[in-house]
Amino acid sequence: MARLYAANNFNAVWIKPQRDKGPAWQALLMIDCVLQFGLSHADYHPDELTYTQMHAMLDTPGKVSIPLQARYDILLTDAILNLMNNLHYGKLNPEFPASRIDALTGTKFQADAALLAGMGQKDLLSVIAAAQPADKLYRAMQWRMHMLEGQLQGDCYEIPEAEVRKLAINMERLRWSNTGDSVYIQVNIPSYTLIYRAPDSLYRFKVVVGKPETPTPTLVSAITYMTTAPEWKVPAKIFARELLPKAKKDTAFLENNHLAIYDLKGNFVQPTAANLALVSKTPAIYFARQSAGCDNALGLLVFRFANAYDIYLHDTPEQALFKRKERAFSHGCIRVEQAEKLGSLLLSYDGAKARTGLLHRDITTYTKQNFVLKKPVTIKITYLTCMIKDGELQDFGDPYQLDHSLEMAMYGTDLPLSTSLKK
Numbered sequence: 001m002a003r004l005y006a007a008n009n010f011n012a013v014w015i016k017p018q019r020d021k022g023p024a025w026q027a028l029l030m031i032d033c034v035l036q037f038g039l040s041h042a043d044y045h046p047d048e049l050t051y052t053q054m055h056a057m058l059d060t061p062g063k064v065s066i067p068l069q070a071r072y073d074i075l076l077t078d079a080i081l082n083l084m085n086n087l088h089y090g091k092l093n094p095e096f097p098a099s100r101i102d103a104l105t106g107t108k109f110q111a112d113a114a115l116l117a118g119m120g121q122k123d124l125l126s127v128i129a130a131a132q133p134a135d136k137l138y139r140a141m142q143w144r145m146h147m148l149e150g151q152l153q154g155d156c157y158e159i160p161e162a163e164v165r166k167l168a169i170n171m172e173r174l175r176w177s178n179t180g181d182s183v184y185i186q187v188n189i190p191s192y193t194l195i196y197r198a199p200d201s202l203y204r205f206k207v208v209v210g211k212p213e214t215p216t217p218t219l220v221s222a223i224t225y226m227t228t229a230p231e232w233k234v235p236a237k238i239f240a241r242e243l244l245p246k247a248k249k250d251t252a253f254l255e256n257n258h259l260a261i262y263d264l265k266g267n268f269v270q271p272t273a274a275n276l277a278l279v280s281k282t283p284a285i286y287f288a289r290q291s292a293g294c295d296n297a298l299g300l301l302v303f304r305f306a307n308a309y310d311i312y313l314h315d316t317p318e319q320a321l322f323k324r325k326e327r328a329f330s331h332g333c334i335r336v337e338q339a340e341k342l343g344s345l346l347l348s349y350d351g352a353k354a355r356t357g358l359l360h361r362d363i364t365t366y367t368k369q370n371f372v373l374k375k376p377v378t379i380k381i382t383y384l385t386c387m388i389k390d391g392e393l394q395d396f397g398d399p400y401q402l403d404h405s406l407e408m409a410m411y412g413t414d415l416p417l418s419t420s421l422k423k
Contacts (some may be wrong), residue, residue, distance in 0.1 A: 003346030005110035013119070023052060026124040027080050035149040037132070037142065039086055040410070044079040048072070078129065084111040086244070088131040090175035092409055095220075096223045132421060133178040140388035141171050162417040164392055168385050169406045177220050177380040183349065184378040185223065187313070187334055189216055190385045190396035192327040194313075194336055196345060205342060208316065208327040208335040214294075215400050216332050218383050221305040222376035223313070226343050228362040228369045230302040230314070231289035240283040248276050248367070259290050260297035260317065268297065268317035295333040300363045301343055303336075305379050313379070315339035328399050334381070343371070352374050386397050 004013070028051060031044045035247060053072060057064045088109045101107060118127030132138065144165050152159055177186075186195045187207055194205040210216035234243060237332045246253045247261075254260065254271045263268040264285050281287045291298040299315025302328050303366065309332065317336035320325055340363055341409040343357040350373045362369045385398050398404075407413070 001074070001081065001112075004077060004081070004116055007112070007116055012069070012073045014076050015061075015069045020060065023119055023124045024058070024076070025075055026233050027128075028054060030083065030125055031079055031129050032065045033150070034083065035153075036146045037087060038145055038164075038171040038343065039083070043086070044083060045075045048075055049079060062328075076128070080115060082110045084115060084128055084131040086175075088133075088175065088178060090172045092172065092199070092406070093176045095176065103237075133174055133179070134180065135174060135383070137387055138171060138174040138178075141167050141174070142385075144388050144391070145171065146392065165407055165411065165417050166386050166393065166395070166403070169403060169410060170386050172406065172410065173218075173382060173384055176218070177382050179220060179378050179380065181378045184380060185313075186382060187216075188396075189218070189328075189330060189381065190399055191387070192335075194342075196342060196350060198345065203342075203345060206322045206327070206337040208318075208321050208329050210330050210332040211328050212400055214331045216330070216381060217307075217309045217310065218255050219309070219381050220378065221307050221345065222378050223303050223305045223373065224252065224376045225304050225370050225372040226359075227302050227304065228359065228371070229300060229366045230293075230298045230368065231260075231291045233366075234288040236284070236291060239286070239288050243288055244276065244280050244283060247271060248273070248280065251276070252286075257290065258293065258295065258297075259288050260334070261286055261288050262317065266317070293333055294331045295335065298333075299339060300334070300366070301339045301359075303343070303346075303379075326397075326399070344376055346373060347371065349377070 057069050085101050148164055184197055189209045192207055195208045198205040251271055293312045297317050302312050302314040313331045313334045322337045341361055347355050383401055386393050386395050
């Protein structure tokens with residue numbers, strides 16, 4: 001507010017002579033339409049920012065006191081700035097609270113500068129709406145919300161409130177991961193999928209994510225390098241004399257210490273009591289590897305990205321898990337199917353397609369090697385419980401039961417409706 005009025009030489013932003021389609025009227029119209037963006041009228045001074053008051057000030061300015069005109073102008077500025085920030089960052093973004101946005105701490109989008117620059121444009125509605133994410137997933141949800149809250153409401157049809165709320169909370173989540181990147185990796189927890197969006201293509205991979213008791217966190221980071229053969233191969237003597245006796249005594253020992261057993265062909269051995277007894281008879285034809293991460297086996301390739309949770313995106317020897325429909329089995333790390341294919345795609349985007357052969361060689365020979373990316377690739381781990389497919393809502397369920405709390409926060413209610421969509 002202070003920056004905008006200072007940049008405007010402390011002149012009124014809205015309360016000044018204009019036609020019926022001037023900026024002030026467009027601003028009020030935008031506030032009228034906030035339901036179509038999954039937002040609430042109550043956040044934008046609805047009791048004070050009325051059309052009646054606007055008409056009085058613009059049509060008969062001499063009859064309304066200067067302090068009242070100033071107050072209206074300030075409230076409308078506050079409402080539009082708040083709306084633009086809500087559209088861009090989200091209303092409840094845990095990483096970007098209002099104080100951080102006001103202080104411009106780590107922000108790329110500046111609502112006051114964008115609004116002031118757009119005031120001279122004929123279509124101010126588009127200027128305000130441009131604060132939203134450009135992501136196709138978000139745009140599809142916003143289009144569906146427009147159909148529900150705009151067209152259906154205007155035609156007096158009954159609004160499916162449960163779907164509206166489901167869309168609203170997931171549009172909010174997409175604003176939290178609004179990076180503006182055209183190339184990125186998105187892991188979506190409820191759908192158990194990874195999407196790699198390249199400049200001209202889109203690739204889909206299945207993933208395994210954290211169990212509800214050890215959930216995978218949502219975050220935004222960047223993959224900076226990959227490592228082949230990231231695990232420690234336990235020496236044969238230690239495997240036979242120390243590790244196996246402890247594993248037989250406590251079958252949870254292996255998992256608790258990030259250990260996995262394989263046969264000489266590299267096949268993963270489930271650590272059941274029967275299998276451990278069999279391994280103990282001929283330990284020379286088996287071996288163990290220990291991972292440094294949160295899972296019991298990182299497989300043959302791990303993708304590294306900075307994060308406070310010490311989680312990774314990685315290969316896994318337990319390929320059978322990808323055949324399951326619901327895949328929440330890990331300790332928080334993300335296991336990806338066809339890890340080598342994903343690694344090759346990242347190298348090709350990095351201008352290092354010639355190194356894909358080296359990646360394959362190091363994977364097949366179990367040679368530890370780091371592949372540093374010159375162009376780090378953004379990774380978004382999201383929790384979207386629905387998406388729009390062919391114009392209709394696709395519901396993924398709510399494996400961590402997070403929809404309820406976000407719906408309560410956004411709608412101020414303890415009677416959730418969004419959770420009733422999943423049959």
